[in-house]
Amino acid sequence: MSASIESQVAELREQMAGLRPGPESKLAMIVFSGSLDKMIAAMILATGAGAMGIKPILFFTFWGTAALRDASKRARGKDLMSKMFGWMLPKGRNRLPLSQMNMLGMGPAMIKGLMKRKNAASLDQLFEIAAQLGVEIKICEMSMDLMGFQREEIIDYPHLDYCGVATYLAEAQTASIQLFIS
C-alpha cells in the first residue's frame, strides 16, 4: 500500500514539474542593427545558443532586414521609393558596413581579412551553421514593407518566416534570454 502511495506521489510530482510555468530554455533576440560587427556578434550568440541546447529565435527588424537580402536575387515591380531604398541599403550580409571605423568600406575589408587569418567563421559560415543548428529567423513584415523589400529577394534559409510584433512578444514571454542588438 505505502509503496503504491509513494509511486503515486512521485507521479504527481512529475506532473507538477511539467505544469510549473517558467522561462523556457530559449533565446529571443531582436536584430535591429544592419552593421557587420553587430551581425557577427548576433550570429555567434545564436549559434552558441544552438550548441548549448538553448533554442534561438532571431527577429530581424529595421536595418537588420537588409542583411537578409540575397545579392544574387532580383525583385520586380518596385515603386521609386522602394527602388531608392534598395540602392541605398546594403544588398545582403556580405555588404554590411561597420558601426565604427567603416572608412568607406576599408574597415569591413580589414575585419574580414583579419577574421580569415584567425580562422574565425565568416558570416556565410555562421548562417550555414545556424541553419544546421535550427536557429529560427523571423523577419518583421513591417520593416520589409517600409524598406520596400520583397520576399523574392530574401535569402534561402530553411527556418525562415515572416511575422509581426505579437509573434516576437509571445516567444519572448517564455524565453529565458532576451537580447536586443541595436
Added chain:
Amino acid sequence: MGDYSIAKTLDYKGLPCPMPVVKISQDIGSVDVGEVIEVLTTDPGSLADFPAWAKTSGNEILETQQDEGTIHIFVRRVK
C-alpha cells in the same frame, strides 16, 4: 588522468569561438551515452566554455589538461 577510456579524439585546433562548442554539440552524438571524447583545442576560451556547455546541455567534463599550446578536454556523454 582518471579511470576511463577514450572512445574518440577530435581535433578542433585552430578554431576560435564559437566553433569548438558548436562542434562538440554536433559531435557528442557520435559516441554512445557514457563514452568519453577527448577534444583538442587551441582556444583558451574553451576552458570556460566547455564546462558551461556541459552544464547547460547535461553532459560532463571529466578533466582538462594543457600542454604547450594545446588544451585537452575530456567530455563524457551523459544523455
